[in-house]
Amino acid sequence: MLKKDDFMDAMRDLDQDLLMDAERARRTSGKRNWAAGAIGIAAAAVLLLAGSAFLIRQNLIRQTPVSSGTELSESDVSDTSWHSTADLQESVLSLSETESTSLPEETETERTSLPEETETVHSEKVVDKPKPVSLYEGSAICDSGIVSITGSGPEFAEGVALKKTCLYPGPSVWIHETGLISQGESVSVIRTATVLTYNTPEPYEGWTTSESKWYFVTVGSEGAIGYVKAEDIGNAAECTEERESPIETEPESTEENQAESSGQPADGDAAMQETENAYEDLSEWEKAFAEWERKYLFKDRVIFDSGIVSVIGRDPEFTEGVALKETYLYPAPNELFYETGLIYQGRPVTVIRTADVRTGDSPETEEFETASESKWYFVTTGTQGRIGYVKAEDIGNAAEVHVEMTGPWIVKEGYEYYETVGLRNPRYAEDTNVNVRGPFWIVYKNEETGLCKLASRQDYIIYLYDTDALEPYMEIGYPRTLRAG
Amino acid sequence: MTDDKRILELLNTRDEAGLKALSDKYTPYLMKIASNFLSDRNDCEECLNDVFMRVWQEKLSVKPELLSVHLASLVREICIDYYRKNHRKKRIASEYTVSLSEIGDLASDGKASDPEESIDRMWLSGLLNAYFRTRPKEVRNIFIMRYYYFDSVSEIAKRTGSTVMRINTLLSRERKRLRKYLEQEGYEC
Structure with a gap:
């Protein structure tokens, strides 16, 4: 019986001329893409190479008798000039050799004939070229409302909505909710986090206002997906802004958007006004948050354009759905763009970009835009038509940790569940003047190091903090109602 | 450089x-x-x-x-x-994980054979080399991109100016063709 490992090992021994052929094809036709990928990886490799070189150096010193030559100097190992786009492109050019990849007749036939094996093709719904789509941006969304869906390209009649709510003051508190949307129907929101706003019977002083943005990811009649515009959400007389792709990125929330938030319920007006006074310059506020987010939420996370999805759900079983990718470009803290994709269990995410993206992985990158980091939101449709968030592990090349909102928490190796606590105003982002509040936290403690990991339900991001720094804030001001897992 | x-x-x-x-x-x-x-x-x-x-x-x-x-x-x-x-x-x-899954119609799960059976692997390599030399260059290169370099299907599609669907179809057919070939050569797939 032929085994997979044997097959892969046998592939290793392919003749070099065959490999060289394939290598040329990879580089020639994919010169631009290879460069793009390489430059994208360079973002991850910036720190890596310094580390690699250091490790190699250490290993050389430790393991290998150096017969001649000179030890790598500090300046050598810290030299990152090779990361420049020009160098990478030069590298590609120097490695490449033009060769045509004309289609043999046989494959032409294969392309046009109807494949009998299409049941194995999981990505047939994916549209390779994005159709013109629109991105809705607005604010002051209530929990439910009427959706008016308009879209270009395929007719969008229904889809999935992702609602991102920001509570403030307390900029780190983001709430994510999902809902099914249908033309002319109200949005049925499935809450995935505990929400404390003025709308709730148990308001917490200081948490008086919230603002939300909706992202709509729909599946059109042709199987294409994209953003749609939504008007008149809930009670809000929304002044929506539809943007045709490509999108010029701007700060998510601006003063103008704030002013347009006229649909807040009356009992929230005073609080809203108060908060507006406190945060007159919201763009600065947004910048501060973006910087905080970049620094703390995206730390050590580098996402690439595609990856393998492990979809895990509980009831019902989530096996496929829609992905929304939010990418943050930096330096340029407010540069955000969004991409959508269909996801299947164990299959790569094929991303449909909805914006003109200028990142470090594009050949046309501007010098200052050298890196991007992304967060993925997965909204899936279960077998019973229900939707919810799912956990995504190891997207692309990133060892990423997401926490499923309704499922077990992911605990990084070396940590064990320690305690669920309520934290009162932990201030751990001192340099950004941001007070980060979270009502419920799950704490994982590493017994060896004494370090604790904090998992926030709202952001489902895991933080790492020193126990000592944590203790002053461990006043229990909230009921311990949430359980881990 | x-x-x-x-x-x-x-x-x-x-x-x-x-x-x-x-x-x-x-x-x-x-x-x-x-x-x-x-x-x-x-x-x-x-x-x-x-x-x-x-x-x-x-x-x-x-x-x-x-x-x-x-x-x-x-x-x-x-x-x-x-x-x-x-x-x-x-x-x-990873893409390798996906590739292993894809070749399920060609080979079964299981660890690599013992070193004593390396002759078999050499024999298999010889068969693969012979097989690929009979295949159109584009098909062969795409197969190698996928199962040697483990490039993603979308990457291959971009590189070859093709579509994801076509690459998936091509790979699927090529696996079946290879399976048939290996079976003719005495392998149980």
């Missing part, structure tokens, strides 16, 4: 500048390949370290024009070993 001939000269004279030049030039390239196997950046880094260490410890006797292929082969071998060693401890989501 140092050319490959110069890099090989430096390495073969045990000059560490050669190692640095090699690292400078090929780290992005090798990282790309490693990332097709391993989803964790640190794992990729570890494998690349092993590649550079092995290059340093073993005298390279390849032609300059084949240096990139040789390095790709090295990183592939190291990454597969790493993958097999660690995959049972933690699930590794």
Whole structure:
């Protein structure tokens, strides 16, 4: 019986001329893409190479008798000039050799004939070229409302909505909710986090206002997906802004958007006004948050354009759905763009970009835009038509940790569940003047190091903090109602 | 950027500048390949370290024009070993994982055969080489991109100016064709 490992090992021994052929094809036709990928990886490799070189150096010193030559100097190992786009492109050019990849007749036939094996093709719904789509941006969304869906390209009649709510003051508190949307129907929101706003019977002083943005990811009649515009959400007389792709990125929330938030319920007006006074310059506020987010939420996370999805759900079983990718470009803290994709269990995410993206992985990158980091939101449709968030592990090349909102928490190796606590105003982002509040936290403690990991339900991001720094804030001001897992 | 001939000269004279030049030039390239196997950046880094260490410890006797292929082969071998060693401890989501799943219609699950059976693997390699030489160049290259370099289907589609659906179809047919060929040669698939 032929085994997979044997097959892969046998592939290793392919003749070099065959490999060289394939290598040329990879580089020639994919010169631009290879460069793009390489430059994208360079973002991850910036720190890596310094580390690699250091490790190699250490290993050389430790393991290998150096017969001649000179030890790598500090300046050598810290030299990152090779990361420049020009160098990478030069590298590609120097490695490449033009060769045509004309289609043999046989494959032409294969392309046009109807494949009998299409049941194995999981990505047939994916549209390779994005159709013109629109991105809705607005604010002051209530929990439910009427959706008016308009879209270009395929007719969008229904889809999935992702609602991102920001509570403030307390900029780190983001709430994510999902809902099914249908033309002319109200949005049925499935809450995935505990929400404390003025709308709730148990308001917490200081948490008086919230603002939300909706992202709509729909599946059109042709199987294409994209953003749609939504008007008149809930009670809000929304002044929506539809943007045709490509999108010029701007700060998510601006003063103008704030002013347009006229649909807040009356009992929230005073609080809203108060908060507006406190945060007159919201763009600065947004910048501060973006910087905080970049620094703390995206730390050590580098996402690439595609990856393998492990979809895990509980009831019902989530096996496929829609992905929304939010990418943050930096330096340029407010540069955000969004991409959508269909996801299947164990299959790569094929991303449909909805914006003109200028990142470090594009050949046309501007010098200052050298890196991007992304967060993925997965909204899936279960077998019973229900939707919810799912956990995504190891997207692309990133060892990423997401926490499923309704499922077990992911605990990084070396940590064990320690305690669920309520934290009162932990201030751990001192340099950004941001007070980060979270009502419920799950704490994982590493017994060896004494370090604790904090998992926030709202952001489902895991933080790492020193126990000592944590203790002053461990006043229990909230009921311990949430359980881990 | 140092050319490959110069890099090989430096390495073969045990000059560490050669190692640095090699690292400078090929780290992005090798990282790309490693990332097709391993989803964790640190794992990729570890494998690349092993590649550079092995290059340093073993005298390279390849032609300059084949240096990139040789390095790709090295990183592939190291990454597969790493993958097999660690995959049972933690699930590794990567293109390699997907590829293993895809060849399910060609080969069965299971660990690699014992070393004593390496003759069989050599025989299998010979069959594969013979098979691919009969195949159209484009089909062969796409198969190798997928199951040697483990490039993603979408990447291959971009590189070949094709569509994801077509590449998936082509690969599916090619697996079936290869299976039929191997069965004719006496393999039980």
